[in-house]
Amino acid sequence: MANRSAAVLVAGSWGTALAAVLARNGCRVRLWTRNLAQAEEINVKRTNSRFLGDVTLPQGLLATASMEEALTGAEAVVFVAPSAAMREVARAAAPYLSSSALCLHATKGFETGTLKRMTTVLAEELGRPESELAVLSGPSHAEEVVRKLPTTVVVASRSLTVAQQAQDWFMNTNFRVYTNDDVTGVEVAGAIKNIIALGAGLSDGLGFGDNAKAALITRGLAEISRLGEAMGAGPLTFAGLAGVGDLIVTCTSKHSRNWRAGSLLATGLALGEVLERMGMVVEGVRTTQAANQLAQDYGVPMPITEQLYRVLFEGKSPQQAVEALMGRDRTHERREA
Numbered sequence: 001m002a003n004r005s006a007a008v009l010v011a012g013s014w015g016t017a018l019a020a021v022l023a024r025n026g027c028r029v030r031l032w033t034r035n036l037a038q039a040e041e042i043n044v045k046r047t048n049s050r051f052l053g054d055v056t057l058p059q060g061l062l063a064t065a066s067m068e069e070a071l072t073g074a075e076a077v078v079f080v081a082p083s084a085a086m087r088e089v090a091r092a093a094a095p096y097l098s099s100s101a102l103c104l105h106a107t108k109g110f111e112t113g114t115l116k117r118m119t120t121v122l123a124e125e126l127g128r129p130e131s132e133l134a135v136l137s138g139p140s141h142a143e144e145v146v147r148k149l150p151t152t153v154v155v156a157s158r159s160l161t162v163a164q165q166a167q168d169w170f171m172n173t174n175f176r177v178y179t180n181d182d183v184t185g186v187e188v189a190g191a192i193k194n195i196i197a198l199g200a201g202l203s204d205g206l207g208f209g210d211n212a213k214a215a216l217i218t219r220g221l222a223e224i225s226r227l228g229e230a231m232g233a234g235p236l237t238f239a240g241l242a243g244v245g246d247l248i249v250t251c252t253s254k255h256s257r258n259w260r261a262g263s264l265l266a267t268g269l270a271l272g273e274v275l276e277r278m279g280m281v282v283e284g285v286r287t288t289q290a291a292n293q294l295a296q297d298y299g300v301p302m303p304i305t306e307q308l309y310r311v312l313f314e315g316k317s318p319q320q321a322v323e324a325l326m327g328r329d330r331t332h333e334r335r336e337a
């Protein structure tokens with residue numbers, strides 16, 4: 001992919017880290033941000049300090065606040081806006097996008113209100129079939145990727161050709177990319193693991209111990225798989241990088257925004273204060289609302305999600321939520337509920 005042109009929208013932690021991967025692969029990368037001062041910092045100081053500290057960004061990566069400049073000549077376009085901004089960013093990008101450009105996203109969440117997956121939102125705004133789009137997901141904190149620490153991810157597309165093209169753009173010896181055709185499974189897993197990570201942070205913050213966290217991860221995976229399969233995903237995806245892989249990293253890593261937000265909630269701070277202190281997107285909060293609704297729509301039991309919803313939005317205490325989970329009726333491990 002050396003000497004080819006790519007655009008990454010937007011310049012948060014993950015967009016910047018993915019832009020760095022592409023630039024290190026020899027691509028000319030335009031990183032779009034709505035913030036002119038941030039673009040100047042990236043171009044002059046080679047840092048994006050608010051999101052990635054003092055890490056020096058590679059040459060070949062240029063930031064711009066002009067969508068037209070970012071997209072002109074781009075042969076691959078990577079959408080990495082927070083889920084709440086995906087439609088707006090895709091709509092702004094659409095007029096400048098070449099019809100032959102490879103389009104993928106790396107966002108983890110659903111659209112608030114419509115509960116749509118991100119490839120559906122992109123397909124609608126870009127006027128392309130979902131089969132021409134791809135999603136990149138898996139256990140991959142930006143803070144480690146930008147430092148070239150070994151990372152594995154998956155790119156999923158209904159078209160193997162599209163998935164392989166995305167694999168070609170990103171793959172290198174620090175960043176290993178697998179292909180997959182289960183877009184729904186990869187998107188559902190990437191979104192819902194953030195809910196479980198919020199719960200894990202809360203559990204750790206309250207000193208509930210390692211047994212509780214292992215239970216959250218394992219029973220969280222059961223919940224993710226149940227919803228995913230009801231939405232049409234293949235069961236094996238949840239045993240892969242986008243499923244159990246991302247669940248482990250987000251529930252255990254000090255880099256996780258969702259885990260950190262959960263641990264701050266455990267100190268008794270209100271949700272609004274926690275989000276203000278984080279200063280970065282904590283997708284699990286909106287996703288808890290979305291998944292709680294999806295669980296009802298699809299008739300799928302999601303007890304951890306439901307209890308977290310009550311803690312976040314109905315003022316239930318975490319202790320009461322744990323009591324509710326532990327006091328549920330006895331059941332078989334592989335039974336639906």
Ligand SMILES: NC(=O)C1=CN([C@@H]2O[C@H](COP(=O)(O)OP(=O)(O)OC[C@H]3O[C@@H](n4cnc5c(N)ncnc54)[C@H](O)[C@@H]3O)[C@@H](O)[C@H]2O)C=CC1
Nearest residue numbers: 010011012013014015082085107108140141142280281283
């Ligand atoms: N940070 C990470 O390590 C990873 C993040 N992700 C996912 O990537 C997505 C983005 O997350 P981060 O980069 O971490 O977020 P971030 O909080 O680091 O950055 C978000 C960026 O989006 C910009 N933004 C927000 N609303 C916007 C709008 N309407 N128009 C234009 N720009 C807007 C903000 O100014 C900020 O620069 C999320 O869905 C997250 O779950 C996925 C894998 C790893």
Ligand SMILES: O=C(CO)COP(=O)(O)O
Nearest residue numbers: 138139140141256257258
């Ligand atoms: O998805 C991620 C890692 O794979 C990032 O998770 P956080 O948003 O919790 O940091």
